[in-house]
Amino acid sequence: MKLNLDPLLLQNLKQAKEILWLNPHLNEKESPLADVQGIADAEARLKRFASYFAAVFPETKATGGLIESPLTEAQNFISFLQKETDVPLKGRLFVKEDNALPISGSIKARGGIYEVLVLAEEIALKSGMLKLEDDYAVLAQEPFRELFAKYAVAVGSTGNLGLSIGIMSAQLGFRVTVHMSNDARQWKKDLLRAKGAQVVEYPGNFDMAISEGRKQAMKDPNCHFVDDENSLNLFYGYSVAARRTAEQLSQAGVRVDADHPLFIYLPCGVGGGPGGVAYGFKQLYGSNVHCFFVEPIYSPAMLLGLASGLHDGIAVQDIGLSGQTAMDGLAVGRPSKLIGRIVGHRLDGIYTLDDSRSYHYLKGIWQKEGIALEPSASASLPGYKIVQTDEEYKNRLTPVQWQNATHIAWATGGGMVPQEEMEAYRNYQPE
Numbered sequence: 173m174k175l176n177l178d179p180l181l182l183q184n185l186k187q188a189k190e191i192l193w194l195n196p197h198l199n200e201k202e203s204p205l206a207d208v209q210g211i212a213d214a215e216a217r218l219k220r221f222a223s224y225f226a227a228v229f230p231e232t233k234a235t236g237g238l239i240e241s242p243l244t245e246a247q248n249f250i251s252f253l254q255k256e257t258d259v260p261l262k263g264r265l266f267v268k269e270d271n272a273l274p275i276s277g278s279i280k281a282r283g284g285i286y287e288v289l290v291l292a293e294e295i296a297l298k299s300g301m302l303k304l305e306d307d308y309a310v311l312a313q314e315p316f317r318e319l320f321a322k323y324a325v326a327v328g329s330t331g332n333l334g335l336s337i338g339i340m341s342a343q344l345g346f347r348v349t350v351h352m353s354n355d356a357r358q359w360k361k362d363l364l365r366a367k368g369a370q371v372v373e374y375p376g377n378f379d380m381a382i383s384e385g386r387k388q389a390m391k392d393p394n395c396h397f398v399d400d401e402n403s404l405n406l407f408y409g410y411s412v413a414a415r416r417t418a419e420q421l422s423q424a425g426v427r428v429d430a431d432h433p434l435f436i437y438l439p440c441g442v443g444g445g446p447g448g449v450a451y452g453f454k455q456l457y458g459s460n461v462h463c464f465f466v467e468p469i470y471s472p473a474m475l476l477g478l479a480s481g482l483h484d485g486i487a488v489q490d491i492g493l494s495g496q497t498a499m500d501g502l503a504v505g506r507p508s509k510l511i512g513r514i515v516g517h518r519l520d521g522i523y524t525l526d527d528s529r530s531y532h533y534l535k536g537i538w539q540k541e542g543i544a545l546e547p548s549a550s551a552s553l554p555g556y557k558i559v560q561t562d563e564e565y566k567n568r569l570t571p572v573q574w575q576n577a578t579h580i581a582w583a584t585g586g587g588m589v590p591q592e593e594m595e596a597y598r599n600y601q602p603e
Contacts, residue, residue: 175480175491185476186491188469190529192562193479194521199459205514208455210408211415214286218412221289223309228343231274239281241269243420243580248540253557263435263577264426265556267537268417270584271545276336277587278501278549279410279445284336284398286409288325291396292344295323317345324348324395328382330441331356332501332585337398338369351385353378355496355503359590377495378442378504379487400442401484401508410448414456417580426578428457433569435579437555439548440465440474440522441504443511445584454518463515464559465522466551468497468530475522477507483516484509498527499548501585521565523558525551528602535598537583544594545586552581 175182184191222237232239246265254261273281296302296311299319310316324347327337334350341348349370352361354377361371372388374381382400389397400406421428428434436453438446443465450463465474470493477483487506488495495505527547534550537543556579559565566574586594 175486177480181479182491185472186493188493188526190469190524190526192521192523192558192565193475194565195478195516195519197478197517198520200517205510206404206407206451210404211411211452211455214408214412215415217289217293218286220293220304221308221311223307224311225275227309227312229275239274239285240416241271241273243268243417243424244541244543245424246537246541246543246581249537249553250556252536252540253554257557257561259561261557261560262574263556263579265579265581266424267541267543267553268413268580268582269543270413270582271543271549271586273587276332276339277589278332278335278585279413279449279582280332280336280585282413283403283406283409283444283448284327284333285340286412287398287403287405288337288340288344288346290405291323291325292320292346295320311344320345321347322394324389324392325398326351326385326389326395327398328378328385328400329353329356330378330381330500330503331360333398333400334364334371335360335588338364339367342368349385349388351381351388353381353503355500357500357593359593363588379506400444402510403444404510406444407448407451407510407514410445411452411455413449414452417453418456421578428460428578430460431573432460432576432578433573434461435555435559435577436461436463436582437552437580438463438465438582439499439502439551439584440467441502441548442506443474443508446582447508447511447515449582450515450518454515462520462559463518464520464555466555467522467524468499468502468551469524469526471495471497471499471503471505472522472524473504473507474512475524477512478516478519478522483507483512499530499551501546501548502551523555525554528600529554531597531600531602535600538598543583544589545583546589547597549582549584549586552583555579555581
């Protein structure tokens with residue numbers, strides 16, 4: 173395969189080096205594949221289901237059935253990052269704690285749960301048992317569980333999407349099957365089975381799990397396959413996070429404008445979660461928000477797809493990389509068919525991170541802020557330092573803009589990790 177890639181970039185990718193790729197296509201032609209109405213619809217649907225969540229998930233009662241996470245300032249962690257560079261680091265740093273999202277403890281509680289809600293609402297309305305103006309808490313009653321039991325849900329996953337789909341589908345009463353790759357943690361498989369989901373394991377990677385899951389789902393006319401590579405419903409569910417985080421920023425006294433830029437660092441697997449979040453922020457703040465994805469050095473699928481212009485037409489294995497990583501939620505060899513085309517012109521860039529460094533920052537954020545993350549989530553943490561120490565990128569803003577900037581490291585998961593597993597993460601020693 174002949175690639176239209178900068179030779180040095182290709183060499184660095186093949187050698188699995190940590191790099192910062194700055195997007196040469198930033199602010200080029202917008203994609204028509206998604207629209208703002210989809211975000212508004214998602215926000216409204218989540219509000220309709222709020223009473224249902226409050227009824228069946230006690231952890232959401234305090235927020236009135238809202239599935240949301242804290243935005244936590246991490247001033248102490250800045251000193252941890254500052255020790256790694258002689259460049260003075262400026263601006264405020266926050267951690268968006270999607271690791272603390274109720275129900276499934278990761279960013280997938282946004283898009284994954286939302287897609288299941290879209291399906292449930294459609295079935296319930298079509299049956300005549302539910303009207304839009306009803307109190308959706310009624311969905312917890314047995315007649316609705318019996319209705320949903322006639323239908324099946326399936327998904328292919330490396331872990332966290334499977335958890336959110338499995339937990340939500342089983343709670344509603346759907347028959348649910350999660351097709352999991354060999355990267356998925358055993359505790360996630362065990363938890364899904366305990367919740368009533370069927371788990372099918374594959375010896376191969378994410379591509380195999382999603383491909384086989386799709387084939388199996390097509391055999392059942394009453395089965396809905398949650399397609400992590402193609403779903404706009406997943407995308408819109410994630411995008412709602414931007415509006416809610418904007419409210420939290422306002423409450424923290426943060427301004428976002430040309431003189432007060434905002435930076436978002438988003439761990440990226442197939443791309444749906446970070447893509448939806450980035451899209452939502454770009455709709456709110458335009459060029460005043462700067463979005464970066466982060467990927468493992470052995471699995472830079474989105475970077476390769478965007479830089480080559482091939483999107484899902486290329487996989488990391490095509491350039492000799494394994495696609496294997498301890499950041500299990502990011503263990504994806506081929507990017508989404510949709511996301512690069514929707515947000516590819518909205519990203520400032522992508523940086524890659526070695527597994528051992530994700531453990532390093534996981535330990536640091538626990539020591540400095542008491543925040544418990546899994547490796548894929550901690551990958552967002554060094555973004556604050558990386559953009560300020562890159563010679564090319566730091567000159568794009570003035571010293572005053574850097575001083576006034578706000579940075580958000582998106583902590584995508586960790587809330588459901590068993591204690592012994594979390595202890596092993598913190599005690600990790602590189603070979």
